Amino acid sequence: MAATRKDEISAILKEQIKGFHYDLEMEEVGVVVEVGDGIARVFGLQGAMAAEIVEFPNDVYGLVLNLEEESVGIALFGGSEYVQEGDEVRRTGRVRETVVGEELLGRVVDPLGRPKDGKGPITSTKTRKAEIKAPGVVERQPVNTPLQTGLKSIDALTPIGRGQRELIIGDRRTGKTAIALDTIINQAGKGVTCVYVAIGQKTSTIARVVDTLERHGAMAYTIVVTAEADDPTPMQYLAPYAGCAMAEYFTYKGEDAFVVYDDLSKHAVAYREMSLLLRRPPGREAYPGDIFYTHSRLLERAVRLSDEHGGGSLTAFPIIETKAGDITSYIPTNVISITDGQIYLESDLFNQGFRPAINVGISVSRVGGAAQIKAMKQIAGDLRLKLSQYRELEAFAEFSADLDEESKAQLARGDRLMEVLKQNQYMPMPVEEQVVSLYVGVENHLADVDVSEVRRFIEEWLRFLHSEHEEIFDELRGGKEFTDSIETQLEKAVSEFKERFGG
Ligand SMILES: Nc1ncnc2c1ncn2[C@@H]1O[C@H](COP(=O)(O)OP(=O)(O)O)[C@@H](O)[C@H]1O
Ligand SMILES: [Mg+2]
Structure with missing residues (x-):
């Protein structure tokens, strides 16, 4: 039904347009033959490119998606209620592009770069194609x-x-x-x-x-x-x-x-x-x-x-x-x-x-x-190993009642490492703090800390280091290696801290 009607309309339009400046006009302009569900079918627009933006009356824009022999399928960017059969559609020659620039920072915008936050117009005049060909190997x-x-x-x-x-x-x-x-x-x-x-x-x-x-x-x-x-x-x-x-x-x-x-x-x-x-x-x-x-x-x-x-x-x-x-x-x-x-x-x-x-x-x-920075790489290597041992043992422990002491210790360490990995939302942690947090878990300094106390331990450990040993953080920052010297300092700091934490 719809198809027949569309064909009829195209035929009538073609007939009407015949004898005018057909070739030239139909390249650049088209006529809506059908509209609904945010989609318009347009006769004409023969010069349109795929992904080109086209303009309808009343400031309505659409995106060229289907290029067919008789018609062009266009998805409307809103305002389809203003578009009617017989409306004129014009090419813009622009492939879909959007506003870009520093002016957009701090703003909430729609995909065409138009403000959605009521904070006034966006003054940037710079635009960029929404689609580009991805850079090739030589550019990377x-x-x-x-x-x-x-x-x-x-x-x-x-x-x-x-x-x-x-x-x-x-x-x-x-x-x-x-x-x-x-x-x-x-x-x-x-x-x-x-x-x-x-x-x-x-x-x-x-x-x-x-x-x-x-x-x-x-x-x-x-x-x-x-x-x-x-x-x-x-x-x-x-x-x-x-x-x-x-x-x-x-x-x-x-x-x-x-x-x-x-x-x-x-x-x-x-x-x-x-x-x-x-x-x-x-x-x-x-x-x-x-x-x-x-x-x-x-x-x-x-x-x-x-x-x-x-x-x-x-x-x-x-x-x-x-x-x-x-x-x-x-x-x-x-x-x-x-x-x-x-x-x-x-x-x-x-x-x-x-x-x-x-x-x-x-x-x-x-x-x-x-x-990864070197210090993190070293700690992470150990962490990965300990966690995979933990997972294997965990699966095994389900079926066995009595585990040897070493396995029990590995499980206990794993439980504590998992606690160390927990993190509240909105509390991202700088990498040097991550390194010293994971360090105490990997080096088994948490063995005598109850699982339920691990998170408090880590919080206070970080606070302690900041107030007493900021030099350790200084050394770790900036991608430095995890040297023997840092390790010695950390070991000393842990014993110092544990005395306070316990008491
Ligand atoms: N690390 C976290 N600690 C505590 N709550 C969290 C954490 N991550 C997410 N949440 C909470 O869980 C809920 C779902 O998170 P959300 O990121 O919206 O999930 P998704 O995007 O997968 O649907 C939110 O209420 C969020 O605040
Ligand atoms: Mg979500």
Whole structure:
């Protein structure tokens, strides 16, 4: 029915237009033949490029998505109620682009760079293409500088390097957003500009995020890009590309940038919805066939540029929300395969109070290790070994009543190490504090501390070092090695501290 009508209308229009300046006009201008569900079909516009922005009357804009023989499929960026059959549509010649620049820092904007925070206009006149071809091998250099998250279990066990793509994956309410926000908060004074992209979230959730970042002074170096659940799907689709472009502006100026896509599961759903409305053939799980490419070309833009290209970096944390822990469904497996590592969050751990709820046994970072500071690298090596022994024993201990003394001691140490890895939200920790916290666990100085007392012990241990032995922190800062001298000083400090802690 709809198709016949569309054909009829095109035929009539063609007839009417015949004899006019047909060739020239139809290149640049088109006529709406059908509109609904945020999608317009347009006759004409034969010169339009894929992904070009086109203009309707009443300041409505759309994105060219389907180039077909008879018509062009266009997704509208809102305002579809103002678009009617017979309306004229004009090319803009611009492939989708967004406003970029320092002016966006501290602001909440939509994917076209328009303000959403009521704080007045954004004065930047700089724009950047929302989509670019990812840099090639010659423009890149290996990841060699850490991006500190401030979270012990990540910085020690799945360290992130500037330029890396690390996936944060887990069910809802497992602390995925919390990890991203803590990482942003931890970038204060580190010269890393942050972009938080919220896709398909509730307005109230985003307001909480912005409030959190503001309270921790992080909005000064952060841009929040949002396309909410009730925004048109093309906006939600465009959001991560636009956020990426806003971050890239800093990268290609030779600076360091960090972008969070929260989350790509909702992004995939928005793209599926849009594609179904455009009547593209659905594939696996009804997602369009190019969904993998949609995500890979976004994530490939994470980069550490070579010095000849300015040496800037773009680190990306895509987030994926799983259902009932299923990481084998289509979108999770896709994104797992196009990232340099994954941080797996689990509801069970979260509910047991092990937070951040990271499964440290299966989480990986394939490139960040090269970027760890030396002292952390040394401690982390020991930590990884002790934790894997602990996990093996734990599984074994379930079936055996009497364990030998050594195994019992290893289990006890593991229990305490797990306590040391726990960390409250909004309390990112500088790397030198992480090193001395993990040190007491790895070196078994917690053996005589009750598990329930471990967190208090660590807090007071850090306070003690700051007041009595700041020189140890001074030595550890700045990427220094974990020397015998530091170890001797630490050993002395531990005995000193333990006398006080016990008494
Ligand atoms: N390390 C943590 N310690 C305590 N509470 C946390 C921690 N991480 C997250 N939370 C809390 O758990 C809830 C879910 O976290 P959130 O990051 O929103 O989860 P997700 O993004 O996975 O849905 C929030 O209320 C958050 O404040
Ligand atoms: Mg979240």
